[in-house]
Amino acid sequence: MNVHEYPNGEITILWEPTKCAHAGACVKTLPQVYNPKARPWIKVENATSQELIDQVAKCPSGALSIKKKIE
Template sequence: MDVHEYSNGEVTILWKPKLCQHATNCVQLLPRVYNPKARPWIKPENATSDELRAQVAQCPSGVLSITE
């Protein structure tokens, strides 16, 4: 399965793009991290690790996860 990794140096977001159906939720919760028009579209360095953990925990499709 295709998995993309994005790190802020403390935590890493794992994203499974082929399963993603709710990217709007990410953009609404942390717009400074998730920008679908940018490349890369996830910039975890723009939030604290706690903010990222909280947002990923709310992913309705489960395509985002965190590794420490």
């Protein structure tokens, strides 16, 4: 399974490209974080952890998920 990780120190966004339906919910919700033309295309530093969690919950395909840092 091909999974890309984008950590911010509190949480990590996990992206599974094979699940992505390219619905654009991520780009429309947080365009300052998600830019398909940039590399890396996810810039977690451009939003708070809560904003990222809220957005990932709206991913229709489940390609984006959150891994919380274990203390």
